[in-house]
Amino acid sequence: xxxxxxxxxxxxxxxxxxxxxxxxxxxxxxxxxxxxxxxxxxxxxxxxxxxxxxxxxxxxxxxxxxxxxxxxxxxxxxxxxxxxxxxxxxxxxxxxxxxxxxxxxxxxxxxxxxxxxxxxxxxxxxxxxxxxxxxxxxxxxxxxxxxxxxxxxxxxxxxxxxxxxxxxxxxxxxxxxxxxxxxxxxxxxxxxxxxxxxxxxxxxxxxxxxxxxxxxxxxxxxxxxxxxxxxxxxxxxxxxxxxxxxxxxxxxxxxxxxxxxxxxxxxxxxxxxxxxxxxxxxxxxxxxxxxxxxxxxxxxxxxxxxxxxxxxxxxxxxxxxxxxxxxxxxxxxxxxxxxxxxxxxxxxxxxxxxxxxxxxxxxxxxxxxxxxxxxxxxxxxxxxxxxxxxxxxxxxxxxxxxxxxxxxxxxxxxxxxxxxxxxxxxxxxxxxxxxxxxxxxxxxxxxxxxxxxxxxxxxxxxxxxxxxxxxxxxxxxxxxxxxxxxxxxxxxxxxxxxxxxxxxxxxxxxxxxxxxxxxxxxxxxxxxxxxxxxxxxxxxxxxxxxxxxxxxxxxxxxxxxxxxxxxxxxxxxxxxxxxxxxxxxxxxxxxxxxxxxxxxxxxxxxxxxxxxxxxxxxxxxxxxxxxxxxxxxxxxxxxxxxxxxxxxxxxxxxxxxxxxxxxxxxxxxxxxxxxxxxxxxxxxxxxxxxxxxxxxxxxxxxxxxxxxxxxxxxxxxxxxxxxxxxxxxxxxxxxxxxxxxxxx
Amino acid sequence: xxxxxxxxxxxxxxxxxxxxxxxxxxxxxxxxxxxxxxxxxxxxxxxxxxxxxxxxxxxxxxxxxxxxxxxxxxxxxxxxxxxxxxxxxxxxxxxxxxxxxxxxxxxxxxxxxxxxxxxxxxxxxxxxxxxxxxxxxxxxxxxxxxxxxxxxxxxxxxxxxxxxxxxxxxxxxxxxxxxxx
Numbered sequence: 001x002x003x004x005x006x007x008x009x010x011x012x013x014x015x016x017x018x019x020x021x022x023x024x025x026x027x028x029x030x031x032x033x034x035x036x037x038x039x040x041x042x043x044x045x046x047x048x049x050x051x052x053x054x055x056x057x058x059x060x061x062x063x064x065x066x067x068x069x070x071x072x073x074x075x076x077x078x079x080x081x082x083x084x085x086x087x088x089x090x091x092x093x094x095x096x097x098x099x100x101x102x103x104x105x106x107x108x109x110x111x112x113x114x115x116x117x118x119x120x121x122x123x124x125x126x127x128x129x130x131x132x133x134x135x136x137x138x139x140x141x142x143x144x145x146x147x148x149x150x151x152x153x154x155x156x157x158x159x160x161x162x163x164x165x166x167x168x169x170x171x172x173x174x175x176x177x178x179x180x181x182x183x184x185x186x187x188x189x190x191x192x193x194x195x196x197x198x199x200x201x202x203x204x205x206x207x208x209x210x211x212x213x214x215x216x217x218x219x220x221x222x223x224x225x226x227x228x229x230x231x232x233x234x235x236x237x238x239x240x241x242x243x244x245x246x247x248x249x250x251x252x253x254x255x256x257x258x259x260x261x262x263x264x265x266x267x268x269x270x271x272x273x274x275x276x277x278x279x280x281x282x283x284x285x286x287x288x289x290x291x292x293x294x295x296x297x298x299x300x301x302x303x304x305x306x307x308x309x310x311x312x313x314x315x316x317x318x319x320x321x322x323x324x325x326x327x328x329x330x331x332x333x334x335x336x337x338x339x340x341x342x343x344x345x346x347x348x349x350x351x352x353x354x355x356x357x358x359x360x361x362x363x364x365x366x367x368x369x370x371x372x373x374x375x376x377x378x379x380x381x382x383x384x385x386x387x388x389x390x391x392x393x394x395x396x397x398x399x400x401x402x403x404x405x406x407x408x409x410x411x412x413x414x415x416x417x418x419x420x421x422x423x424x425x426x427x428x429x430x431x432x433x434x435x436x437x438x439x440x441x442x443x444x445x446x447x448x449x450x451x452x453x454x455x456x457x458x459x460x461x462x463x464x465x466x467x468x469x470x471x472x473x474x475x476x477x478x479x480x481x482x483x484x485x486x487x488x489x490x491x492x493x494x495x496x497x498x499x500x501x502x503x504x505x506x507x508x509x510x511x512x513x514x515x516x517x518x519x520x521x522x523x524x525x526x527x528x529x530x531x532x533x534x535x536x537x538x539x540x541x542x543x544x545x546x547x548x549x550x551x552x553x554x555x556x557x558x559x560x561x562x563x564x565x566x567x568x569x570x571x572x573x574x575x576x577x578x579x580x581x582x583x584x585x586x587x588x589x590x591x592x593x594x595x596x597x598x599x600x601x602x603x604x605x606x607x608x609x610x611x612x613x614x615x616x617x618x619x620x621x622x623x624x625x626x627x628x629x630x631x632x633x634x635x636x637x638x639x640x641x642x643x644x645x646x647x648x649x650x651x652x653x654x655x656x657x658x659x660x661x662x663x664x665x666x667x668x669x670x671x672x673x674x675x676x677x678x679x680x681x682x683x684x685x686x687x688x689x690x691x692x693x694x695x696x697x698x699x700x701x702x703x704x705x706x707x708x709x710x711x712x713x714x715x716x717x718x719x720x721x722x723x724x725x726x727x728x729x730x731x732x733x734x735x736x737x738x739x740x741x742x743x744x
Numbered sequence: 745x746x747x748x749x750x751x752x753x754x755x756x757x758x759x760x761x762x763x764x765x766x767x768x769x770x771x772x773x774x775x776x777x778x779x780x781x782x783x784x785x786x787x788x789x790x791x792x793x794x795x796x797x798x799x800x801x802x803x804x805x806x807x808x809x810x811x812x813x814x815x816x817x818x819x820x821x822x823x824x825x826x827x828x829x830x831x832x833x834x835x836x837x838x839x840x841x842x843x844x845x846x847x848x849x850x851x852x853x854x855x856x857x858x859x860x861x862x863x864x865x866x867x868x869x870x871x872x873x874x875x876x877x878x879x880x881x882x883x884x885x886x887x888x889x890x891x892x893x894x895x896x897x898x899x900x901x902x903x904x905x906x907x908x909x910x911x912x913x914x915x916x917x918x919x920x921x922x923x924x925x
Contacts, residue, residue, distance in 0.1 A: 016857060023865030024853040024872060026800020026840035033799040188900050190804045190812050190866040240802075240866035241900050272806045486864025486901045619860045626903030627863060653805040653898070661891040661904040668905055 010499040011682050014619035017491050028238040031209050032194035035267040040069055042258050042268035043115035045105040045122045047097035050347035050646025052126035054095055062107055062121040067114030072106040076261055078226040089313040091224055091253050098146050098312035099347055100647055101278035108258050133646055135309045135344035146312055146345035155310050156318040158325040158341035160397045160575035168301025168336025172292025174376045180365040182714040184641035185282035185354055188658055191240020193250045194269035197259035204231050205260050210239040212246045213523035214481045214515040220249055221256045236513040242485035244353030247525055248315050250279050273651045280315050282354035283308040285361040291369045297379050297387045304328040306341040315352030317343035322454050323358035326579055329397055330366030331408045331447040332388040337397045347646045353525055356692040359448040367444040367697030382416045400578045407611035407675045408585045412445055414671055415587035418607040419443055430706055436596045440706025445587045446693030449580040450686040451528040455569035461519035462536035463559040464544040475507040481518035482533040488620040489529045495616055496534045496681050500541035527686025534681035536562040564679050582677055585611050586690040590698035594706045599718030601637055605667040613677040613685035624688050625670040632695035634659045640715050771832040774842025782829050789813050789824035800840035800869045811897030814870035815839050821877045840869035852876055855914035863901030871897050875911050884915055
């Protein structure tokens with residue numbers, strides 16, 4: 001194919017990933033593969049205690065060790081406070097440590113072994129302070145303060161008020177209450193944190209590592225070092241997974257600090273244990289809620305209290321709490337809503353971004369409550385959902401109309417059709433040939449914002465260059481600082497550029513992984529890059545092509561910053577605002593098999609329905625759905641992250657159980673609807689997080705269908721399933737329930 | 745009080761610079777004889793990565809549960825992070841770098857590319873080598889046999905579905921049943 005021949009269409013094609021060759025041959029370079037002889041090796045000294053005052057740090061024994069070159073402490077950090085939203089975390093603790101993974105010193109040595117030995121030899125004298133591990137205890141007056149200067153452990157309170165909650169419950173024929181608890185979740189990206197840093201010939205400090213947002217890493221590191229941002233360069237190597245876990249700085253700033261202070265190339269890699277204790281997790285949440293509905297199947301009121309354990313530092317807890325609060329009433333239009341969300345500091349591991357970002361926790365509770373309401377009203381759960389589900393123009397809890405492109409009903413109907421098909425072909429009984437296995441089926445819906453919310457500045461910039469004297473010579477270079485964490489965004493953006501420019505894929509070069517060479521497209525998070533970076537690339541490409549055709553120039557450059565419709569901050573009293581400009585909608589059908597003897601739950605089949613607007617690369621969309629479902633299986637059933645007295649118990653993958661090929665459903669049916677989003681490039685909207693949103697609830701609903709008990713804690717381990725069964729056989733009502741059916 | 749909770753500080757680990765006994769390792773890596781003086785405690789993964797520059801095997805879980813560091817030792821998959829380099833003495837090691845021959849991809853590599861059984865790619869070298877051991881033992885495995893054999897190789901991105909399809913595809917390619925183009 002010559003460069004002049006435009007491909008029929010690149011959008012929707014299963015084009016092979018350009019990065020696949022390096023990944024199957026071992027040639028791809030991940031951060032730890034960049035380490036070269038002659039570099040200094042860094043090792044952090046971790047606090048290994050939940051809350052203490054640092055009395056003294058004595059580096060002398062470490063410095064006396066052969067090979068140790070330097071021990072850096074808080075005094076070496078020019079601006080010793082960082083964070084994505086709030087600067088409440090020290091790079092190296094100077095006065096107080098607030099969780100076991102806090103770093104108090106950084107040892108640099110000529111070998112990794114000498115650095116490790118040096119880190120063991122740094123003598124830190126502590127005075128232990130009273131810790132607090134439970135977020136509700138931390139909210140009580142007189143609780144030990146994690147950040148004494150703040151005067152309270154409440155990081156953020158998110159109130160959402162809509163309608164009149166008293167009237168909403170007065171109008172209800174049925175009112176149900178329950179409490180739900182969700183667990184921490186570890187990202188468990190297989191590539192542990194690693195990287196190198198050095199000063200280049202222009203005197204800039206260069207950090208080569210993995211992350212989710214080049215320019216935000218650069219901003220935070222420049223601020224820490226007191227340098228102009230141009231003096232800091234972030235480059236991403238091949239990134240071994242992220243899932244939100246690389247959104248916060250982990251060791252990037254420590255690499256930068258050492259390279260800057262010592263003026264030598266430095267290298268650092270975390271062990272798995274260091275990664276698990278030191279990087280943030282998914283928020284555990286406690287959700288108490290009360291739902292009311294009329295006999296006619298109209299949900300009239302939702303009241304909820306959401307308490308999120310933020311751990312020792314804020315990270316993105318404020319934003320996660322807003323998202324969880326917003327979705328406390330699920331994807332249903334409810335006239336009367338009263339939600340109070342809280343993010344609370346504790347001396348546990350910090351929590352932050354993780355695929356789903358607060359939506360899975362909230363909708364685990366919401367979807368179970370909707371199902372229980374249907375049961376209480378004698379209605380089909382699909383029918384109750386249908387009567388209340390978001391439509392075009394529905395008012396959100398924040399009192400604004402939903403952004404156009406509401407497909408909640410469409411995904412529900414497609415999922416309901418799958419349920420009907422299943423009912424038509426099986427007798428739908430719970431029994432199986434094995435007398436101890438019961439079968440059940442559940443359906444749940446979910447939604448999640450695409451892109452940044454609540455007034456957080458949202459934009460993406462791309463530059464497209466076109467070269468060539470005449471059409472047959474035309475080729476392009478796309479500069480867009482968007483991280484490919486494995487999801488395949490570089491290929492999707494290249495397809496969008498090539499399609500817009502009417503060029504074959506090979507004629508489009510991508511520059512994506514250098515903060516000095518590619519403009520800021522924002523983070524690889526919030527399922528946003530296909531829409532945001534995709535729009536910026538599409539517009540810059542269209543503009544460049546028009547300019548090239550209108551001029552005689554052999555090289556045109558066009559830069560476009562795409563800004564979606566504006567969102568607005570929450571009103572501090574009512575929560576009123578325009579929270580988001582786009583949502584992804586999902587519905588799932590889940591079949592389970594529950595073992596009555598062991599409590600073990602298997603998921604033989606999942607139908608996962610998603611409106612993706614437009615699949616730019618269908619195979620990659622399916623990859624996102626299947627991969628996200630694996631994490632959802634872990635979240636719902638297996639991954640029991642345990643913290644005892646501030647110490648992570650599950651510090652390795654041998655006691656933190658991740659789904660293997662054997663744990664996956666034997667049948668996964670991804671259903672991709674393409675109902676165009678008004679803002680997306682070619683109509684595309686994001687999909688990466690959505691499969692995690694309804695899944696845990698769908699499993700819980702299927703378990704209830706199988707054995708008649710509700711499991712309200714995540715993960716739904718065999719122990720919890722058996723406990724729920726035992727409570728039922730002891731004649732108690734279904735576990736964890738206080739319900740009252742009020743006659744009007 | 746001067747202490748740290750970490751009990752590992754009590755372990756006595758000979759540090760760099762101290763005189764350490766070495767032994768001679770004679771092995772074959774990717775078809776080439778290798779002879780090296782190593783400390784007895786040297787891990788195979790460190791030997792491959794740091795001494796031979798073969799970084800295709802990755803460090804991930806450190807405790808032999810994730811399969812990311814898998815290499816083949818006399819054709820059998822082992823976790824290089826938990827195998828002493830000396831265990832390769834007199835034996836043959838195959839890493840991902842040695843799989844393609846004369847510039848031509850192995851059918852398993854081809855199959856993983858064609859079925860997009862790759863996202864971040866960090867598990868891919870270990871997954872491909874485990875697949876090779878499987879298909880050498882059992883050229884036509886069922887899906888259940890594939891899932892069971894790959895049960896020691898974690899992937900956090902793909903959900904395994906496309907990997908299992910790639911293994912089935914590779915089995916067909918190796919049996920000459922499908923055009924490799």
